[in-house]
Amino acid sequence: MNTNPERPPPVPVPELLKGQKALVTGANSGIGKATAIALGRAGADVVVNYASDRPAAEAVVTEIRSHGVHSYAHQADVSQEDQVTDLVSTMVDRLGTIDVLVANAGLQRDAPTVEMTLEQWEKVISVNLTGQFLCAREAIKEFLRRGVVPEVSRAAGKIICMSSVHQIIPWAGHVNYASSKGGVAMLTQTLAQEFAPQKIRVNAIAPGAIKTPINRSAWQTPEARTALLELIPYRRIGDPLDIANAAVVLASDLCDYVVGTTIYVDGGMTLFPGFATGG
Ligand code: NAD
Secondary structure, rough: OOOOOOOOOOOOOOOOOOOEEEEOOOOHHHHHHHHHHHHHHHOEEEEEEEOOHHHHHHHHHHHHHHHOOOOEEEEEEOHHHHHHHHHHHHHHHOOOOOOOEEEOOOOHHHHHHHOHHHHHHHHHHHHHHHHHHHHHHHHHHHHHHHOOOOOOOOOOOOEEEEEEHHOOOOOOHHHHHHHHHHHHHHHHHHHHHHHHHHEEEEEEEEEEOOOOOHHHHHHHHHHHHHHHHHHOOOOOOHHHHHHHHHHHHOOHHOOOOOOOEEEEEEOHHOOOHHOOOOO
C-alpha cells in the first residue's frame, strides 16, 4: 500500500500500451525519466533520448528493461534538425516504427527581460518549441507512412507535448520560457487539427510545480516550499509520477477520443488560487 501522501501510485495497467513503441525526449531526468519508465511498465518499448549524462540515461534503460520490454538510449539535441531526423529514423530501423512520442525535453534560462540576452531567448525557444516541432514532424511522417494498425492501437500515432501551466499563466522574469510554452499550446492544437483526419492524436500535458531539477530553487528551502504551496490549492508539490501516470493513460486507447486538448496536472494551480480568499 502506498502510505506516502507525496508520492502517487503508478498506474496498475501493465498491458495498456503492450506492443507499442514510444520515444521520450529528455528522458534521463525528472518528468521524462518517470514517463519513460511508466510507459515501459505499461508494456511499451521505449527509446530514452538524452542530451547529456549517458550513465543516467542507461540507468533509465535498465529500469525499463526490467519490465520485460525493449529499450535503448539515444543521444540527440532536439533543437538540431539532423539529430532529430537520425533519432526517429534509427528508432524505425531498430524497433520497426513509432507509436507514441512524448516531446518532453525542455529547459529554462531565466532573466529579467531587460537583462535577457538573445542567446538565452533563442536557446529556450529552440529547445522547448522548435525541438517539439522537429520531433513531432518526424514522428508524424512515420505515423502517416504506417497508418493505423488495429491490433496495436485505434490511432495511427499519439503525440504528447510537454507544456506547462505557463502556457496560460504569464511568468515575469521568464519571458522566453512562458513564450515557448504558449507556442507549444498552439503547436499542439494546430497539429491536432491538421492530422486528426489521419487518426493522429496530438495532445499536451501542462504540469504545475513538479519536484525535478529544473525548479530546484522553488522547493529546496522550507521558505521557498511554503511560498510555492500557497500557489497550489491541493497543497502538495507534484511528483514526476503524477505526470507519467497521466501520460500513460493519454497515450492509450482509453483516451482515443481525446484530441487537441491540454490536460492540466497541476494540483489546481490554474484555478487562480489568489481568488480563494480575495477578489
Ligand atoms: P529536468 O531538467 O529534470 O528535465 C529536462 C530534460 O530535458 C533533461 O533530461 C534534459 O537533459 C533534457 N534536455 C534539455 N535540453 C535538451 C536538448 N537540447 N535535447 C534533448 N534533451 C534536452 O526538468 P523536468 O521538470 O523533468 O522538465 C521536463 C519538461 O517538463 C520540460 O519541458 C519542462 O518545461 C516541463 N515542465 C516541468 C515542470 C516542473 O515543475 N518540473 C512544470 C511545467 C513543465
